[in-house]
Amino acid sequence: MKISVIIPVYNEQENLLKRLSFLSAQANKFLLEIIVSNSPETFDETPSICKPHTKVLFLNSTKKGRAAQMNFAASKATGAVLLFLHADVQLPDDFYNQILNTIKAGNEAGFFAYQFDKNTRLLNFNSKFTKTDGFFAGGGDQCHFFTKKAFETLKGYNEEFCIMEDFEMFDRVRKAKIPFAIIQSKATVSARKYENNSWLKVNLINGYMFLKYRLGVHPTKLRKTYKTLLREGT
Structure with a gap:
């Protein structure tokens, strides 16, 4: 099953270097499509960063804003599953199999628990709340994924939301009673x-x-x- 990994970016050249190196290596082992959806307001070297990676599809989004960039890339994606990744978030090494197993179990959406890239007592306390479906669960740092069918049923992210588009999306997932799961293999989030x-x-x-x-x-x-x-x- 092909997974389309969609990375919306706005001046994220340094983080993008790390993400694309990891994902390109994973694409040699698994059926992955890697799409970078660039903001029209980006002014750093993001296009140059993407160019050497032959497995990366670089797109200039027609609209600014994370929700619009993600929707634009999703409209071009060919994978049966869409995975949305922030440029400063590192997926766990086993993300591909974890998502496949989650979909095979009957879920149509989900996200990952996470840890921070700094090991402190307070940050570890925060990360504990990402393991379960609570009040603050479903933020974009948790790497949303959907079957393409479910994403189209939901009509994508609400582009009116220039912030909180992640929570708004999963509010609709819950309202529509689309089955979802939280993967316990942890993504790693920047503490910047x-x-x-x-x-x-x-x-x-x-x-x-x-x-x-x-x-x-x-x-x-x-x-x-x-x-x-x-x-x-x-």
């Missing part, structure tokens, strides 16, 4: 937000943003608030 701010600040901001999302605040206002509060860094 916590390093640029602090553990307490990031968690308070995340909680505040999630509350405003649940209260129905418009995504553009959410994004403006988020950029004001959080030092995102590089």
Whole structure:
């Protein structure tokens, strides 16, 4: 079964180098399609980074925004399963077989538990909440995957959401009662937000943003608030 790995990027040349090296090696062993969906606002060397990788399909998205970039790539993908990967997230080595087994078990969607690339007590505490389907489960760092049929049934990501598109998507998955699973082989997530701010600040901001999302605040206002509060860094 072919899995299309879709990576939406905006000035992510350094992280993309790591992701493409790993995925290209995996594509020599498994049936993978690797698609990089580039933001029209990117100004770094992302196109040059992708060029030497013969197994990578590089696309310039017609619209900016992660949701739009992911939908655009999904429309070009040929895999039976779509896996959405952030450029700063490392998949576990066994991701291909884990996804196949999850789909074969009757699930049509899912995501991965994760750990951080820094081993601290506070970050490890956060990662524990990614193992189960709780209040904050289903964020984009958890690497969403869907059968293409399920993704089309859901009509893709909601492009109105310039932030929180990941949670909005899995809210619809739950509402539609599409069977999904959380894979316990952990992805590895960058701790750069916590390093640029602090553990307490990031968690308070995340909680505040999630509350405003649940209260129905418009995504553009959410994004403006988020950029004001959080030092995102590089």
